[in-house]
Amino acid sequence: MEQQSNGGDVPPAAAQQQQQVLPDQYDDEPAFIDPNTVEEVQVDLDGDEPMSDDDDEDGGEQGGGAGSAAIGGAVGAGVAATATTDGTNQPQTAVPDQSIATLKSHAGPVYAVATHFDANSGTLRIVSGGGDDRAYLHTVTTSSAATAAAGGSSSPKITTIPLSHAHTDSVSSVAINSQYVDQNAKGKASQPLIAVGSYDGTIILYDAHTGNKVQALDGPTDVEFVSFHPKGGTVVLAGSISDGTVWMYHTPSCKCLQVFVGHEGGDGGGQGGQGGVSAGTFTPDGKFAISAGMDGTLRIWAPRTGICRHTFRLAADSGAGDVRAGLTCLEVDGGADGQLAVVGSEDGLAYVVHLAGKKIAATLRHYDESPGGQAAGAAADGMDVDEDGDGGEELRSVEAVGFAGKAVNPNWVATGGVDGALKVWDVTHGGQGQCRQVCRPPAVDGGAVAGVTRLSWHSTLPLILASYTDGAVRMWDARDGSLVTTVTGGHAGVMINGMSAEFVGADAPDGGRAVVVTAVDDGAARVFEINVAAAQAR
Numbered sequence: 001m002e003q004q005s006n007g008g009d010v011p012p013a014a015a016q017q018q019q020q021v022l023p024d025q026y027d028d029e030p031a032f033i034d035p036n037t038v039e040e041v042q043v044d045l046d047g048d049e050p051m052s053d054d055d056d057e058d059g060g061e062q063g064g065g066a067g068s069a070a071i072g073g074a075v076g077a078g079v080a081a082t083a084t085t086d087g088t089n090q091p092q093t094a095v096p097d098q099s100i101a102t103l104k105s106h107a108g109p110v111y112a113v114a115t116h117f118d119a120n121s122g123t124l125r126i127v128s129g130g131g132d133d134r135a136y137l138h139t140v141t142t143s144s145a146a147t148a149a150a151g152g153s154s155s156p157k158i159t160t161i162p163l164s165h166a167h168t169d170s171v172s173s174v175a176i177n178s179q180y181v182d183q184n185a186k187g188k189a190s191q192p193l194i195a196v197g198s199y200d201g202t203i204i205l206y207d208a209h210t211g212n213k214v215q216a217l218d219g220p221t222d223v224e225f226v227s228f229h230p231k232g233g234t235v236v237l238a239g240s241i242s243d244g245t246v247w248m249y250h251t252p253s254c255k256c257l258q259v260f261v262g263h264e265g266g267d268g269g270g271q272g273g274q275g276g277v278s279a280g281t282f283t284p285d286g287k288f289a290i291s292a293g294m295d296g297t298l299r300i301w302a303p304r305t306g307i308c309r310h311t312f313r314l315a316a317d318s319g320a321g322d323v324r325a326g327l328t329c330l331e332v333d334g335g336a337d338g339q340l341a342v343v344g345s346e347d348g349l350a351y352v353v354h355l356a357g358k359k360i361a362a363t364l365r366h367y368d369e370s371p372g373g374q375a376a377g378a379a380a381d382g383m384d385v386d387e388d389g390d391g392g393e394e395l396r397s398v399e400a401v402g403f404a405g406k407a408v409n410p411n412w413v414a415t416g417g418v419d420g421a422l423k424v425w426d427v428t429h430g431g432q433g434q435c436r437q438v439c440r441p442p443a444v445d446g447g448a449v450a451g452v453t454r455l456s457w458h459s460t461l462p463l464i465l466a467s468y469t470d471g472a473v474r475m476w477d478a479r480d481g482s483l484v485t486t487v488t489g490g491h492a493g494v495m496i497n498g499m500s501a502e503f504v505g506a507d508a509p510d511g512g513r514a515v516v517v518t519a520v521d522d523g524a525a526r527v528f529e530i531n532v533a534a535a536q537a538r
Helices: 145-149 532-537
Strands: 060-062 101-103 110-118 123-130 135-141 157-162 171-176 193-198 202-207 213-218 223-228 235-240 246-250 255-260 277-282 289-293 297-301 308-313 327-334 340-345 349-354 359-365 398-403 412-417 422-426 434-439 452-457 463-468 472-477 483-488 496-504 513-520 525-531
Touching: 101 135, 101 157, 123 171, 123 193, 123 513, 123 525, 171 223, 193 223, 193 235, 202 223, 202 235, 223 277, 235 277, 246 289, 255 297, 277 327, 289 327, 297 327, 340 398, 340 412, 349 398, 349 412, 359 422, 398 452, 412 452, 422 463, 434 472, 452 496, 463 496, 463 513, 472 496, 472 513, 483 525, 483 532, 525 532
Parallel strands: 110 171, 110 496, 327 398
Antiparallel strands: 060 101, 101 525, 110 123, 110 513, 123 135, 135 157, 171 193, 193 202, 202 213, 223 235, 235 246, 246 255, 277 289, 289 297, 297 308, 327 340, 340 349, 349 359, 398 412, 412 422, 422 434, 452 463, 463 472, 472 483, 496 513, 513 525
16 A cells, blocks of 8 residues: 655755766657757755755565475465464464565564566565654566576575665655666667655665765655656656645756646545545556546646646535545556556545546446445454444555556456455446456455455566555456465465565466566565465466
């Protein structure tokens, strides 16, 4: 789930920027920007008005299960953790540790992870950020890339580099641009970068291979998300959960290109009076920026001019003085033309819109108020409790959304909520879509249900990975709603805050392997590997 900001005063400006000149081999030109007309936006932070126009070190350990395989190899079943007691001398159910690696660098909850797998070297790069105000770069490598490519099993080597900037508040978001650096039309790669966003109002850029600090950028108050441009990765987008602004930077020049203003910030929107921007990204073609706000709006921005091209006012407003429900999550690149976007909302709905057509394509009612429509009782550890059983907002929110890949069906979308349900929809069936499947893990003793925090579709198969508040990652079959497999990290009831998945060999007939990294409340980042064919065969 997204971590909410603590508000407060605007943090001090970041330290004096130190300009770095990019090596000649790196491209520095985003697809939509004319380098001859680039100007830096000067932002006055003093006024009350809204803005207008290090050495390597070991940092982890191998998982306790038989799944201590190389990235690219098969994971085993794991070894059950020692049973514990709850103070009443009653043994608790043992939870197996099926991770292939547990990264224990953080001294507090881990809120965000981002990953990139290099198939040529057999290297998985992981960036993690957490409540201890720190960020780390982890590399998990095999002893032989050839062994990994052949599906062999060799113990991974784990290296952790502390990222050097001393943040003064939680690291809320991280991103890697490595998947975009070889997509420039000129055949010139951009620099592989890591972006780290913090609630202290800074965005720090690091070299994605060495972890060396490249630049510190002054950002919006309480940075909630960072996202790279898909054409070359030389532009980064960042949004504020407190003041409602979205900032766009050109990474080679370290200039702020635009500050997009329009979302209501502060106490202007969202359930409970929390405003700001909760999620944002670029359209797949890179022509527009998209942002979802706690004011209930989804906005399309023109990067060159900073103008809002369209506003979707989505979450319902009763007209009786109530604020709109906030939007919580965002995904793009749906539909045959790649122009569908989907957002989840605090009111239990998800909205599918066509960006080019500027129309709402479907309103998906994820939260079901009918008798028997929701799992009874409280949500499992880490979620709010609806003790009165009146279907309060705390069990409604849609926290994860995603489109199936083009090879599966780009008109299928999945929604995951704090109610524990993962639903699969076909958005071509009318304005409310067609709910094809409801996937829900069994309730634990007392009727508690685990809420969904993140989800990710397999790129070529109708399979969905979902992380939960009970610390488990589950794979579901979207065709029939069946549970394919569950992996756990040795601890029950420890909430997963973030998840990133890489599908290695996804184009192979057997579906390859899913490498999953979770950001966990207990201060660990855990790495799992799922052999897709073996999981489906069970």
